[in-house]
Structure formats: structure tokens, C-alpha cells
Amino acid sequence: MPIKNVMEDFVEGNMKDVLHMYPECCRCHACRDDIMSIALNHLEPKYVSTEKGGVFAKLVALDPMEKVVIIQEIAKAVQIVAKSPRHPEEEKILPDSTDVKKKK
Numbered sequence: 757m758p759i760k761n762v763m764e765d766f767v768e769g770n771m772k773d774v775l776h777m778y779p780e781c782c783r784c785h786a787c788r789d790d791i792m793s794i795a796l797n798h799l800e801p802k803y804v805s806t807e808k809g810g811v812f813a814k815l816v817a818l819d820p821m822e823k824v825v826i827i828q829e830i831a832k833a834v835q836i837v838a839k840s841p842r843h844p845e846e847e848k849i850l851p852d853s854t855d856v857k858k859k860k
């Protein structure tokens with residue numbers, strides 16, 4: 757039976773919105789993985805043991821208070837990574853103006 761931490765889905769799902777508020781933060785794969793792992797280390801894991809883990813995750817009603825905590829932890833992680841990405845400044849991937857305008 758596969759075990760899945762649905763918190764990963766919650767963090768991943770909310771990360772984009774948080775990154776929108778921090779245009780100075782790099783959004784390359786390495787930095788996004790860093791943000792996810794930092795945030796997840798500060799959040800209680802929520803494991804489900806179901807083969808439909810992926811589907812289940814979307815059905816789990818996210819407590820509004822819990823969502824606030826998740827967003828706070830993502831924001832903290834984004835600030836850490838924005839300040840010290842694991843690669844040189846010039847390799848940062850930043851949103852261009854069209855990307856910011858699109859807002860999705």
C-alpha cells in the first residue's frame with residue numbers, strides 16, 4: 757500500500773501563489789525543491805495510505821487555519837532561498853514581466 761504525505765501536495769499547490777509575492781526569489785527546480793523541503797520540515801506531515809493518494813489529497817478539506825500555517829511556512833522558506841540560493845545570482849530564474857501579468 758503506497759503511503760503518501762498529502763502535505764507535499766498542499767505545499768506544492770500553494771507555492772506558486774506565495775512565489776508571486778516574492779518576484780526576487782529564483783524559481784528554478786533546485787530552488788523550488790529547497791523551498792518545498794524547508795517548508796515541509798516545519799510542517800506536520802499528513803500521511804494517507806491509499807492507492808488513490810493523489811486523488812485523496814485533493815479531497816482532504818484543508819482547514820483554513822492550517823492553510824494559513826502552510827502559507828506562512830512557505831513564505832519563510834521562500835525568504836531563506838531568495839536570500840541564499842544554492843547557485844550564483846546570475847543563474848537565478850526570475851519571472852519576466854509577461855509572466856507576472858499573466859497571474860495564474
Ligand SMILES: [Zn+2]
Nearest residue numbers: 782784787841
Ligand atoms: Zn534557483
